[in-house]
Amino acid sequence: MTLPDAAPDGANPHGAALHHRALERLYAAAPVNRLFNSRLEITGDGAARIHFTIDERVYHAAGAAHGTVYFKMLDDAAFYAANTRITDRFLLTTSFNLHFTKPVKSGEVIAEGRWISGRKRVLVGESRLIDAEGEEIGRGTGTFMRSRIPLSSLPGYSDPV
Numbered sequence: 001m002t003l004p005d006a007a008p009d010g011a012n013p014h015g016a017a018l019h020h021r022a023l024e025r026l027y028a029a030a031p032v033n034r035l036f037n038s039r040l041e042i043t044g045d046g047a048a049r050i051h052f053t054i055d056e057r058v059y060h061a062a063g064a065a066h067g068t069v070y071f072k073m074l075d076d077a078a079f080y081a082a083n084t085r086i087t088d089r090f091l092l093t094t095s096f097n098l099h100f101t102k103p104v105k106s107g108e109v110i111a112e113g114r115w116i117s118g119r120k121r122v123l124v125g126e127s128r129l130i131d132a133e134g135e136e137i138g139r140g141t142g143t144f145m146r147s148r149i150p151l152s153s154l155p156g157y158s159d160p161v
């Protein structure tokens with residue numbers, strides 16, 4: 001199943017909504033996400049939010065969330081925000097820059113991602129992490145490239161609602 005492209009002006013809101021729900025199912029179906037207490041929410045064209053719960057299972061030796069968790073949250077949020085713009089192919093992260101600003105030990109963290117630029121082969125997205133107190137704890141920018149992998153071939157994406 002290839003869903004209709006979502007127009008930047010919102011000309012196809014039904015097709016965009018189908019694509020957004022399919023991306024949420026794709027996230028939930030990814031084996032790596034069984035390791036994390038997280039949930040993807042596509043909030044609009046070019047926008048994604050991931051809810052994570054941080055606890056001691058993801059701590060480094062000094063008792064706070066390991067940087068790999070920050071990277072995963074930031075990358076996923078920017079990636080899925082960018083992938084809202086592409087309805088036929090899976091994107092691949094080609095580079096990602098991140099900045100940690102505050103450690104987090106526990107509680108809910110929200111990763112907010114948004115598409116910045118690009119429409120065809122290479123897209124750019126950015127994301128930020130917000131802790132339970134509403135403070136920014138990290139920020140990142142990624143570059144994502146269209147792959148040859150059809151979204152419709154991936155578990156979760158084409159599953160019925």
